[in-house]
Every structure is written in structure tokens, then in C-alpha cells.
Amino acid sequence: MRAARLIKLVLLLQSRASMTGPELARRLEVSERTVARDVLALSEAGVPVYADRGRAGGYRLVGGYRTRLTGLDRTEAEALFLSGVPSALREMGLADVASAARLKVSAALLPELSDAPASAAQRFHLDAPAWWQSADPPPLLPAVARAVWDDLRLTARYRRRETEAERVLEPYGLVLKGGVWYLAARVPEGAFRVYRLDRFVAATAGEEHFDREESFDLPEFWEERAAEFARSILRETVGLRLTPEGARRLPHVTDRAEARRALAAAPGPDARQRVTVTLAVETLEVAYDQLLALGPEAEVLDPPELRDRFARAAARAAALYDRDASGEPSP
Numbered sequence: 001m002r003a004a005r006l007i008k009l010v011l012l013l014q015s016r017a018s019m020t021g022p023e024l025a026r027r028l029e030v031s032e033r034t035v036a037r038d039v040l041a042l043s044e045a046g047v048p049v050y051a052d053r054g055r056a057g058g059y060r061l062v063g064g065y066r067t068r069l070t071g072l073d074r075t076e077a078e079a080l081f082l083s084g085v086p087s088a089l090r091e092m093g094l095a096d097v098a099s100a101a102r103l104k105v106s107a108a109l110l111p112e113l114s115d116a117p118a119s120a121a122q123r124f125h126l127d128a129p130a131w132w133q134s135a136d137p138p139p140l141l142p143a144v145a146r147a148v149w150d151d152l153r154l155t156a157r158y159r160r161r162e163t164e165a166e167r168v169l170e171p172y173g174l175v176l177k178g179g180v181w182y183l184a185a186r187v188p189e190g191a192f193r194v195y196r197l198d199r200f201v202a203a204t205a206g207e208e209h210f211d212r213e214e215s216f217d218l219p220e221f222w223e224e225r226a227a228e229f230a231r232s233i234l235r236e237t238v239g240l241r242l243t244p245e246g247a248r249r250l251p252h253v254t255d256r257a258e259a260r261r262a263l264a265a266a267p268g269p270d271a272r273q274r275v276t277v278t279l280a281v282e283t284l285e286v287a288y289d290q291l292l293a294l295g296p297e298a299e300v301l302d303p304p305e306l307r308d309r310f311a312r313a314a315a316r317a318a319a320l321y322d323r324d325a326s327g328e329p330s331p
Contacts, residue, residue, distance in 0.1 A: 002038075005030070009038055010047060010061075018058040035059075138181055138197040147171045147205035151212060154185070157202040158195060169195075170210040173218040177226075184221060192216075194225055234258060234280035238287050239301035241276050244269075246297030253293045254281065276301070 005028055012027055013019060021032040028035065039059055042049050048062035147154045148171045157166040169185035172192070176182075181197040234255065242250060251259040262277040269275050281287040284306050291298055292313065300307045 006038055006042060009035070010042065010049070013049060013059060013061045018052070018060040020058040024059060138200065140200045140203045141174075141181055141197055143203050143205060144171060144183060144197060144200070145174060147203075148174055148183075150205070151209050152205040153208045153210050155202075155204045155206065156195070156200055159199045159201060164201060170212075172212065172216055173221075175218070175222050184218060184225075186210075186213075192221065230255060230257065233282045236281050236284055236287065238279050238281055238284070238291075238303065238306060239276065240279055240291070241274050241299040241301055242294075243297045244273050246294050247275055247277075249294055249297065250277075250279075254279065254287075254290045 008028060009024060012024065019027075021035050024035045025032045028038075030038075039049055039051065049059060050062070051057065051059050144154065144156075146152075152171075154169045154171045155166065156169055157164055167187060169183070169187060171183055171185045173184045174181060174197075175184065175194075183195045183197055184192060185195060186192050240246075240250075247263055250263065258280050262279045263275070266275045266277045279287075281290070284303070288306065288309060291300065291310075300310045
């Protein structure tokens, strides 16, 4: 642990002209006293690090010193490719590994490029979880992530409706979608399936490794499964007549891909610039909740029971606004 911290300290100083004791303590997550002891140990080992006294002082390396300890190990190299998703790295327990990898890459850069990592970080940030959703990761995520990285068979118990089931899985990959973690895994029968990690109640990685199929492509697999899932839940259809504003807003209140497909397949607008679309929806109940957000910009044409429900809702809304704010009938 201390050896890794000493290497990290040298790499930090190599990437900056000077760093104060409090800065190093914060980056290394130790006390300033520990930083002072580490600097002394490095000096005794021959690393030319020294301290400047005074208000503008700090720790620095003798000019031109470059450490050769910049080689990435396999874990660091893999984590480096996830550096654009810091929240995912933290949730999988890989934040420290990725930090070490970034430091090593920074240390290997030419001096004139030393500000490139910070410059990029200040210009792009990916916030993976959706709005208004809990950012708490599934408690078993780090254990599952370790099994994924090391290709270890995983014994998992998960909730399935009102019961629990246990299976031995070959965990191929993790996907973070809208703040929800999913596991793509192969079951003993040979098929690939997708599991929500927040439904796992237990997960234990054994010592047995499995052989990955070299042809398996996680992004391609997920894209296909996501499309299949979207099609599978859109079991009902509704007919709509939309104003131009309603057509513009439709993808924002219902399934975006299906809304765009329906709009693209619609005939030309009528004399009032309204378009008629046939939209696939999950259920009529879900369609009611979604389409209600369009208000007068959408008219439900069919099925009749959904049209009647919107008509009753419109009548209730009209009655509410047929009186003043005090509740008395409007003059």
C-alpha cells in the first residue's frame, strides 16, 4: 500500500511544478504528517524531491527529473478506457485504479502537453444517471464487477416476481443505462441473458474461470437486446391527430424511437397542418399518462375507450376553468 502511494506521490509531483502539503494530502487521502514522512523516504531512496519553505512553498522535484515508473498494468489499462464515466468507476470500486492510470499517462506526456488531461476534464463530463433518480449503486456491484473483470463464474440469487431464483452465470459485461446497472451473462444452457443488478440479493464469485466467446461484442449485444425489449413492451396501438407543436413534443413524452417511426410513417398534414399517426404504446394506461402531457396539442382518435377517457378528462378540465380562482362560476 505504501509503495503504491509513494509512486503516486512522485507521479503527482512530476505532473505539476509544485504541490503543497495539504494538496498532496488531499490527493493521496492521508495526513500532512504522512506526506512529510513519505517525502523523506523518497529523498532517502534517491528521488530528488525537496520542500520550499514559506507561504508560496511546497514540494517539488529537481527540474528535469522523470521517473520511469509509468508502465500501466492490465487493470489500470482497462480502467483507463472507462475514465470518461467517473461515477461508474466509483460504483465498481475502480476509482483508485483509474486515478493511478491517469497519473501514469500524464507523467509520460511531454511537458508542453501536461495540461491536456485537465483541459479535457474541464470541457467534457458525462453524468450517467438520469434526473430525479437515486444515484445509490447496487450493493453487490463491486463483487459482480470483479467477476466480470476476472472472467470468474458467478453464483447469483435474484428476485423474480414474488420468488427468488439462483443460477450460475458467466458474467460477460456490465451496462449502465439511465442510472440502472445491468449484467449481460451466459447461462449454463449457453444462451445470453440480461439481469438487473438491483434485483440481485446475493452474488459470489468462485475460483473457476470461464472461457469468453471471442465473437461476443457487448455494445452490439446490448443494442440488439434493447431494441428487442422496446418492441416487446409496445403491445398496444393508438391513433392520434397532432398539431405541429404536438408532433414536435411527441418524442419527449413517449418512446422516442417509436414516436419518430410513427411520425415518419404518417401521411402529409391536413389543411390545418395536423398529422395523423398510429403509435405503438406499452398499455393504454401508460399511453393515457404520457399523452395527457400534450394537452390540446394531441387528439386521441382510437381506440374508443381511450378517446372517451380523454374526453372525460377534457370536460373535467373545462369545468375547472369555467369558474374564477375563488371557485365561483365565471360571469
